[in-house]
Amino acid sequence: MIGNGSHTIGRARWPDRIIWLGLFLILLLMIAPFVWMFVVSLSREVFWTPSGKDWLPGGWSLRNFGDLFSVLPFGRYFFNSAFVAVAVTGANIVFCFLVGYAFARRTFPLKRTAFFSVLAVLMVPAYVLIIPLFILINKLGWYDTYLALIVPFAVNPLGIVLVRQYVSGFPRDLEYAAEVDGAGALRIIFGIIMPICRPVLAVLAIQVFWLNWNSFLFPFIFTDQNVRTLPVALAMFRGYQAVDWPHLFAAASLATVPVIVLFLFFQRHIISGLTAGAVKG
Amino acid sequence: MRKLGWAQGHSTGTFGLLLPWLFTFALFWLYPLAHSAFLSLTDYNPLTGAFRLVGLRHYARLFSDPDFLLALKNTCIFVIGTVPVTTAFALFLALGVNRKLPLRGLFRAGYFVPTLTATVVVALLFVHLYAQGGYLHTLASMLGLAEADRGLLLSEKTALLSVMVMDIWVSAGYYMLLFLAALQQVPQDLYAQAELCGASAWQKLRFVTLPLIKQITLYVVLINTIKSFQIFTEIFVMTQGGPVGATSTVVYFVYREGFEKFRMGYASAGAYVLFFVILLISIVQARFFGFFRRADS
Numbered sequence: 217m218i219g220n221g222s223h224t225i226g227r228a229r230w231p232d233r234i235i236w237l238g239l240f241l242i243l244l245l246m247i248a249p250f251v252w253m254f255v256v257s258l259s260r261e262v263f264w265t266p267s268g269k270d271w272l273p274g275g276w277s278l279r280n281f282g283d284l285f286s287v288l289p290f291g292r293y294f295f296n297s298a299f300v301a302v303a304v305t306g307a308n309i310v311f312c313f314l315v316g317y318a319f320a321r322r323t324f325p326l327k328r329t330a331f332f333s334v335l336a337v338l339m340v341p342a343y344v345l346i347i348p349l350f351i352l353i354n355k356l357g358w359y360d361t362y363l364a365l366i367v368p369f370a371v372n373p374l375g376i377v378l379v380r381q382y383v384s385g386f387p388r389d390l391e392y393a394a395e396v397d398g399a400g401a402l403r404i405i406f407g408i409i410m411p412i413c414r415p416v417l418a419v420l421a422i423q424v425f426w427l428n429w430n431s432f433l434f435p436f437i438f439t440d441q442n443v444r445t446l447p448v449a450l451a452m453f454r455g456y457q458a459v460d461w462p463h464l465f466a467a468a469s470l471a472t473v474p475v476i477v478l479f480l481f482f483q484r485h486i487i488s489g490l491t492a493g494a495v496k497g
Numbered sequence: 498m499r500k501l502g503w504a505q506g507h508s509t510g511t512f513g514l515l516l517p518w519l520f521t522f523a524l525f526w527l528y529p530l531a532h533s534a535f536l537s538l539t540d541y542n543p544l545t546g547a548f549r550l551v552g553l554r555h556y557a558r559l560f561s562d563p564d565f566l567l568a569l570k571n572t573c574i575f576v577i578g579t580v581p582v583t584t585a586f587a588l589f590l591a592l593g594v595n596r597k598l599p600l601r602g603l604f605r606a607g608y609f610v611p612t613l614t615a616t617v618v619v620a621l622l623f624v625h626l627y628a629q630g631g632y633l634h635t636l637a638s639m640l641g642l643a644e645a646d647r648g649l650l651l652s653e654k655t656a657l658l659s660v661m662v663m664d665i666w667v668s669a670g671y672y673m674l675l676f677l678a679a680l681q682q683v684p685q686d687l688y689a690q691a692e693l694c695g696a697s698a699w700q701k702l703r704f705v706t707l708p709l710i711k712q713i714t715l716y717v718v719l720i721n722t723i724k725s726f727q728i729f730t731e732i733f734v735m736t737q738g739g740p741v742g743a744t745s746t747v748v749y750f751v752y753r754e755g756f757e758k759f760r761m762g763y764a765s766a767g768a769y770v771l772f773f774v775i776l777l778i779s780i781v782q783a784r785f786f787g788f789f790r791r792a793d794s
Contacts, residue, residue, distance in 0.1 A: 348529035
């Protein structure tokens with residue numbers, strides 16, 4: 217801190233200004249496409265396409281957003297996305313907690329092997345499994361049901377690692393004391409350990425919700441009309457119509473706003489979720 | 498004695514606690530991985546469910562299949578082209594926002610927005626910008642980088658490159674955060690000491706910062722490589738592998754063979770080849786960085 221402060225005063229002033237300008241231009245570059253998306257989503261010129269002469273569509277209105285729910289089935293897609301993301305998040309909070317707790321506190325045969333399975337899976341490229349998973353989902357009779365989008369994703373291996381790390385940091389005295397007081401295993405797990413794990417579970421929850429809300433490939437191959445999620449619907453929307461950019465971008469905005477809001481409120485949690493696996497490991 | 502329970506490793510219901518993971522691991526990781534290996538040796542047809550064993554014939558055929566070789570080549574170009582640039586760009590951004598500059602919180606958040614957004618949304622956005630007459634196409638045409646009468650994604654020369662540029666734009670913010678977390682753990686007095694010794698800004702970066710963030714750099718390169726080898730969503734949304742296969746990638750090839758041509762055995766063989774390529778490269782990268790770490794210390 218002091219080191220940095222001292223050189224802002226001295227010779228590094230001009231470089232800092234140039235760097236700031238560069239960073240500012242990059243910021244514009246990063247944000248501008250999203251601003252553009254919102255701008256187009258407000259236009260009523262449905263079949264407007266970008267062309268040399270026509271830089272901006274006209275006819276401003278919020279009605280495109282209304283159309284998503286009245287004319288188009290985006291209300292349903294939005295609900296599907298939200299329901300699946302919430303269910304997967306809830307499942308991960310409970311299951312990653314239980315499994316992570318067991319790895320932190322219990323001793324059992326083949327514990328190292330079992331934990332290795334968690335770490336190994338983190339390195340397996342999931343996309344190479346689309347075909348066997350698709351066949352499995354069909355065999356289970358889960359195709360185009362919520363189960364297909366929830367059960368396979370209910371225990372995130374990274375969540376197990378996070379919880380294990382966090383619980384290992386607590387003194388065992390907590391549990392000894394509770395046990396002396398006569399608390400049973402379940403009371404200890406849910407009444408004592410789970411509440412103090414709230415910070416790490418919040419990190420996990422936000423991370424899982426975010427990844428799930430945005431996920432495309434698995435929802436795409438596991439679903440049809442019935443439980444189609446927003447990202448899948450967006451990709452399909454482009455497929456079967458002459459591209460209606462204003463409505464498409466209105467729907468894309470609808471898919472984007474929740475994650476932006478989530479980020480604004482939980483920026484710290486998202487950042488620590490992303491970096492937890494990296495910096496310490 | 499119950500009192501000694503914890504010390505000895507309390508075991509009431511341990512199996513129950515582990516069950517969610519054992520179930521997930523067995524059913525959704527181990528079984529598919531094994532099933533995929535088996536499928537790749539058969540000509541399984543998902544419509545009839547019938548299959549015959551064909552041995553390693555699929556693997557042999559893959560390496561003489563121009564579609565697969567092109568997809569593999571495109572995927573390698575994508576990885577080799579994007580990973581180093583993204584890493585350098587992300588490090589640059591992290592070094593920038595790590596300085597005590599006004600509005601750096603805003604910069605950090607802003608750079609992260611593309612990563613935050615669903616890949617499908619970003620891909621659609623760029624379809625619009627890359628289309629003929631779209632802002633980026635117009636810009637590229639003015640710079641003489643694009644054909645004026647065709648969108649960037651419709652020309653064989655620019656399609657893959659356009660997807661790569663988008664990928665760098667999207668992922669830089671994510672890796673920036675990882676670098677930033679590592680940079681913030683570098684002890685500040687090291688810089689003060691280096692300054693006392695008369696080190697220039699470049700020397701501080703080269704001899705203080707970079708050695709200390711080697712670990713995270715390995716992680717960034719590794720996960721970005723694994724992720725980039727699996728590129729699919731961008732391709733599906735933006736180009737469907739076209740024009741004339743110019744942007745087809747391995748996962749897209751697997752998808753096409755498996756879900757459009759219903760050749761799931763052949764597609765599984767393609768997926769397995771990718772699996773081994775990723776595994777091999779991960780190991781090589783880990784060794785490579787590990788080697789340098791040992792040589793330094």
